[in-house]
Amino acid sequence: MSGTVACQSAKCPNGHPPSKLECPTCHKLGIQGSFFCGQECFKADCKSGQKSHKRVHDIVAPRKPLLDDPSISKSGDGTFNPFHNFEFTGSMRPVYPLSPRRIIPEHIKRPDYAESGEPTSEVKGAGRLRILTLEEQEKMRVACRLSREVLDIAASHVRPGITTDEIDAIVHEATIERNAYPSPLNYRDFPKSVCTSLNEVICHGIPDQRKLQEGDIINIDVSLYYDGFHGDVNATYPVGRIDDESKKLIRTTRECLDEAIKLCKPGFLIRDIGKTIEPIARANGCSVVRMYTGHGINELFHCTPYPPHYAKNKAIGMMKPGMTLTIEPMINIGSHWDLVHWPDNWTATTVDGKKSAQFEETLLITETGVEVLTAGKPMELL
Numbered sequence: 001m002s003g004t005v006a007c008q009s010a011k012c013p014n015g016h017p018p019s020k021l022e023c024p025t026c027h028k029l030g031i032q033g034s035f036f037c038g039q040e041c042f043k044a045d046c047k048s049g050q051k052s053h054k055r056v057h058d059i060v061a062p063r064k065p066l067l068d069d070p071s072i073s074k075s076g077d078g079t080f081n082p083f084h085n086f087e088f089t090g091s092m093r094p095v096y097p098l099s100p101r102r103i104i105p106e107h108i109k110r111p112d113y114a115e116s117g118e119p120t121s122e123v124k125g126a127g128r129l130r131i132l133t134l135e136e137q138e139k140m141r142v143a144c145r146l147s148r149e150v151l152d153i154a155a156s157h158v159r160p161g162i163t164t165d166e167i168d169a170i171v172h173e174a175t176i177e178r179n180a181y182p183s184p185l186n187y188r189d190f191p192k193s194v195c196t197s198l199n200e201v202i203c204h205g206i207p208d209q210r211k212l213q214e215g216d217i218i219n220i221d222v223s224l225y226y227d228g229f230h231g232d233v234n235a236t237y238p239v240g241r242i243d244d245e246s247k248k249l250i251r252t253t254r255e256c257l258d259e260a261i262k263l264c265k266p267g268f269l270i271r272d273i274g275k276t277i278e279p280i281a282r283a284n285g286c287s288v289v290r291m292y293t294g295h296g297i298n299e300l301f302h303c304t305p306y307p308p309h310y311a312k313n314k315a316i317g318m319m320k321p322g323m324t325l326t327i328e329p330m331i332n333i334g335s336h337w338d339l340v341h342w343p344d345n346w347t348a349t350t351v352d353g354k355k356s357a358q359f360e361e362t363l364l365i366t367e368t369g370v371e372v373l374t375a376g377k378p379m380e381l382l
Contacts, residue, residue: 090353147231328360
């Protein structure tokens, strides 16, 4: 999963840095993620004084679909779109009902949010940079290796006709078979064990009854919690034969990540990750999502540092030996880097309905450079 949220002011003068100032009215209404870097951006862009209160990017208040809502039309197989009045930006639609929450065996160690949905340890540890001991680094290696194994298993099942819920079941079973906990499950109330993001969905797609179709692209974002540490990795895959534009998008996104990783070492500035990524995206006719960043990761799912993936950002700090973090650029076809959230309060899509791709690795900064803890076999060039 992606880390913190960048300032959501459309004209942020500070380069959309990671932000923690949340609109209190949005919070009361249950609209999560209405964050700004300071009072100037908050007053300029949060419409808290208006009757039709909604945050920047037109995110509507989350609501739970009612299965007995007479206004919702169901298909012959009983599936339905719970947000039928929402103005979607592309062709993707949610296909409900969601399957029941999957069971975690009692013997598997759980993170603190597994029951409550609230990652209290992240709140307490906000802003604290962790440098891992050698023993902790080894635990991270194990968690990340298991994450990669699960991702590879899930990817092997990508084909036209399989549902994203079936992929969720595959990820869930592969995770608990390794005596690990699927990190997304109930993290801030996320209902599934993996994120599956198709076509114009940028990130945080919720697995449902939608079947993969020839020509789709799908990002599978696997995170798991093992022996007290999280591993996090994702990749974007073609579903059957895809068009040349989609192939170029996937190649570009992978190149953005790989080139950024090559520069990682002690002393490298966190802000310069984006300075490496954005020129590659632009040269290939693409844009870099700004709202979501990479993140530190260890015992906490998301923590400091939060590296933006776009240039001219104001992120502070530098890489240090023993630091573990993710880089996970989200790249959109075309010039629009902004996004729109579905009413499920998770699914983020491009504003113009064009496709988006993402790749992610978890990294350990060593004394001499970087170790890719989630490294897998290189993908075949499309």
